[in-house]
Amino acid sequence: MKIATQVKLMPEVGQTAALLATLRTVNDAANWVSGVAFERGVPREYELRRHTYAELKSRGLGAQPAQHVIKKTRDAYTTLRANLRAGNLGKPGSKRRIKAESKPIAFRPEAAQPYDDRCLSWQYDQRTVSIWTIAGRLKDVRFSCSPEALNTLLKYRKGESDLVMRDGVFYLVAVCEVPEAPLNEDPAAFVGVDLGIVNIATTSTGYRAAGRGLNRHRNRQLDLRKKLQAKGTKSAKRLLKKRSRKEARHAADVNHVIAKTIVATAERTGSGISLEDLTGVSSRVRLRKDQRTSLHSWSFHQLGRFIEYKAKRAGVPLVYVDPAYTSRQCSQCGYIDRRNRVDQATFACRSCGTVMHADDNASHNLARKGKTVWTAGRESRVPATP
Known part of the structure; x- marks a missing residue:
């Protein structure tokens, strides 16, 4: 690697x-x-x-x-x-x-x-x-x-x-x-990782990385940049240059900490990791103008890469799964309905009555999908000899 x-x-x-x-x-x-x-x-x-x-x-x-x-x-x-x-x-x-x-x-x-x-x-x-x-x-x-x-x-x-x-x-x-650790070929389970903006990462094991602190930091940096750009003096431009990439470095440090926590949990429990395949999400998702800064300034791809390379170094299996309907499907009974998602934080199944945090529900669905994808990849597709 x-x-x-x-x-x-x-x-x-x-x-x-x-x-x-x-x-x-x-x-x-x-x-x-x-x-x-x-x-x-x-x-x-x-x-x-x-x-x-x-x-x-x-x-x-x-x-x-x-x-x-x-x-x-x-x-x-x-x-x-x-x-x-x-x-x-x-x-x-x-x-x-x-x-x-x-x-x-x-x-x-x-x-x-x-x-x-x-x-x-x-x-x-x-x-x-x-x-x-x-x-x-x-x-x-x-x-x-x-x-x-x-x-x-x-x-x-x-x-x-x-x-x-x-x-x-x-x-x-x-x-x-760097040599990769021997891969755990038979994971006991999969840790589903739901990615988001309000909560950066939520896992099926109960770990939740809140995005509140990072979003506050970004808002402070944005306000400061606006003030310095409006001032336009030499000292303001010097300070802008000095503070350049500060937000990116801070976000990368947060992503490293989150990735390390997720991989360490999977390694300790002998599990694999199931991540959402968010390729092209920035171009697919339609948002209001006031929401676009939050989406485009947070790096889903960077956190995924950090988790991926740390998993390889630890020998932890990792799979990418299709995130379709994971926020609308009940992780207990499998019922899919758009109305199951009451609001950003609440999931209430209209079939079995299960109520839980929406991100927790999505992470359990991702964990189940990860196990399915891993098993399908290991199964032989060669027809049995008659």
Whole structure:
């Protein structure tokens, strides 16, 4: 299983200038390569290399960095095509889709640049790296990280690392291949996880992560941004920049805590996890204007990914199930009726009279669906021999 481990670089003044100049140079080169690819109909990587490699070398890039610039550009077009096929950029003929298709892909001046082991070497004991720049090889560039991250790097780092700059600070994001724990092939039950906005996650085991605190935090951040944007002074803009991504970091921390709790419960009880398949929910659901901010600012996908990779590390089975009718179906008798959902929090079955919290009811339905999906996946579909 591949995970990304991030370390913070602490370069000296001269080293900072070299790293910044390197990022700007390689991304300027990537924009030129992107233009060539766009004019030639985005050829294969080998053909694109034939048209651009010599020019990149003349711009001062080494052999490996030039290869990475070409590959980065080609991968960006591959991602764009995948998004177009999936409809993530709108239907054919939409303004957003036309805009994406009508011009070359552009890279930010400080966009990430991949490095392999020929361009980057790690000295874990000294906590330094040696890294290629356009000004030559920089040695003894210090980095800092947690003891857990250092241990992960030392044991499992494998493959490329990305040089990233955020708010004037440089980071290295390294790919680590961590072995997965042996999968529990015979889970005793499944923990159904109902996702929402009022309650971020509700499980069939009784755990409920309320979204009240996170929503209050988001509202405070939104009000503060509005005030600072309206003020418009230099100090206000400085504070806006300083607080950028604060909300996203806070939400990611909350999601990590929730995911860890759910996976730990499943591991302790020998159970699997049943998650809702919410692919495309943002585009399918129709909401009032005042509800859209709440839906689009909370990351269902991020929490799902956190639960997924933590489950793999713990050997906990995980399945995605269709969430259709889980909020309208009674988990006790199976009766489905739209009127069963009295309000956001209350479920009252019109057939058997069961009354419970609506999210608890949905989580029990998801748990049952998870068990069904897991059993169906294990059963053989090969006809029996006569």
